Amino acid sequence: MVQTRNATELADLPEGWVLAGDQKSILRRFKFKNFKYAWAFMTHVAMIAEAMDHHPEWFNVYNRVEITLTTHDAGGVTARDIELANKINEIAEA
């Protein structure tokens, strides 16, 4: 069984990520120079997500990207979401 994280553990989220109101997902908003930069970033995330077989729920308009991570099978936030969030942060800062 996949274990979800409790509120205490989640206090220590990767930088920039916040817990959703229902505590069942984490999210972060990104802003880029323009659409092309946003899309190159999303493409990078897409490849990581596919290789992990763990996919984001995400929204984009022009230079803005909002990413929500949750583990549906577990009904909440798990270590896989934290792992993906960390990987996303790494490329966002590259």
Place this chain on the structure above:
Amino acid sequence: MVQTRNATELADLPEGWVLAGDQKSILRRFKFKNFKYAWAFMTHVAMIAEAMDHHPEWFNVYNRVEITLTTHDAGGVTARDIELANKINEIAEA
């Protein structure tokens, strides 16, 4: 000045597109075989959008994509949204 379309004209939207409740945007939902197919489709749309300099508001999770089109400068739906919707339909059916 960019001219928005009135309700009569919008009755004739590209196939599969519907008018949002506030009549200020049109949207369509797509479903693909898996994330990779969804992403290849979105990449194709992204290139069309960038070349038109007219960008969608869109949401994706795994194999589902929801695209919303509106022309912010005009505060509603314009010929550019219809043009982009038609181009999106063309590749979705390819």
Place this chain on the structure above:
Amino acid sequence: MVQTRNATELADLPEGWVLAGDQKSILRRFKFKNFKYAWAFMTHVAMIAEAMDHHPEWFNVYNRVEITLTTHDAGGVTARDIELANKINEIAEA
């Protein structure tokens, strides 16, 4: 140790793929309607390749894509190349 395929086995390559002159790789050329279609296809292949951790050598100009597959560790064509070639064919025909 990774085993390479001999010429007899390679006679049965996935449709459209041919053995390179030195028999150490297989290749196929694709032609699309325009650059956008070619790029959407390549993006799909890129995600498959990354998830398999087995990457193509490929060349693109406008609507043309040439893909060469080989397994460097084995110094020749292996089952992984055949698997990737089959997956590429599947999406090329989609």
Place this chain on the structure above:
Amino acid sequence: MVQTRNATELADLPEGWVLAGDQKSILRRFKFKNFKYAWAFMTHVAMIAEAMDHHPEWFNVYNRVEITLTTHDAGGVTARDIELANKINEIAEA
């Protein structure tokens, strides 16, 4: 008519770009951390190229990308190649 650049002008190529042996194209090689970084970069270039309607001839394997630029209609290097090379440099350093 599109005018090609002579050797003197080409002495002043964007950083990292070199003239091909036949003086009809310019090229630059890039190396990235891994395939995902290379692909995100290529995706960014693809969008710029499509919007300019001026496409590269390029080769990729894993983390390496080699881009060749020429203007076929002019039979040589033109201002459009220099413009695209400059845009590519800009995102490669981002």
